Amino acid sequence: MDKLKSLGLTQELADKLKLNPDKIKEYLLNPVLMDKENLTKDELEVVHNAFDRLEKESLLPEVLKKYNEFGGWKPIGGGTFAIGKKNEWGYFTGWRVTGYTSEGKPIIEQGGLLGSDALDRIFLHEQALDYRFKYMLMLAKGRTIANRTDKAQDGSEFNIKTANSTENQNALNRLPVKDKDDILVHSPNIEGFNGIEKRFEAFSSKYGSTLNLDFVTGYISDFEYKTKGSYRVVVKAIKKDKTDPSKEVEETVYDHTINHVDGVVENEERYSQGVDILGFNNKIKSLLKAEHTKKINDIADAKYKEKYPWERKKIKRN
Structure with missing residues (x-):
């Protein structure tokens, strides 16, 4: 107590x-x-x-602090993950204090919220996190010009020139949707940010066990403009080796990737078959926005007429 x-x-x-x-x-x-x-x-x-x-x-004395273990969750492959904290203005910036100068000024490593073409341009509207909470898990670190010297997991080097150039348009448009996305809208992850894992004990080998894994997707930066990051959830069953009980063997029982966390609908099967899910999501978002705007205007009109029944309001439509 x-x-x-x-x-x-x-x-x-x-x-x-x-x-x-x-x-x-x-x-x-x-x-x-x-x-x-x-x-x-x-x-x-x-x-x-x-x-x-x-x-x-x-x-958590810093805006962003790295961890090697938290609440039983550990980084995969001996890597790391971070816990981000909202700044005084209420945003998750992804910036991290790495040290201090001789004058006592903080040395800041710039992380999220940066476009691939700038060091200091911040896109606050691109954040999509649960703002009820002051702290968030940061499991991935995409490569931008701000951290261009960091080693990427795929071994690629940073190139300031985008593949989405005029001379490449014809070749890009001939590619399947997923292959084109891999070139244009995916930023390689930085080494060390391999995700997190936790081991759960099964209650019954005879009747089986149920695992409910709840998590909130989100992002603090936007690479290009089409995707907001990907999530992969893998569940493995760990059993004793039948031939050698002193050893353990793993069997993957669930493996699912979410490629578009900002989408209204998710259909990874159709996306892998070449369907442009982004186009469907944009259309749905457009319809939802139009419906939302109409409802707002209808409510505003009704309230205005109730308060000023003798006037005819000039309404500016969006």
């Missing part, structure tokens, strides 16, 4: 969250868990304030 009090958490709220004081740091960084508990706005603010107190204990 003393630990809960020091963080400003009541026993009632801790009981509602089924909060283990010894694992509070991991819990407060898990938006899925908090979302499931259906917290009120006031309760969510209490949880955020608790994390702010933890931050003063040097849990």
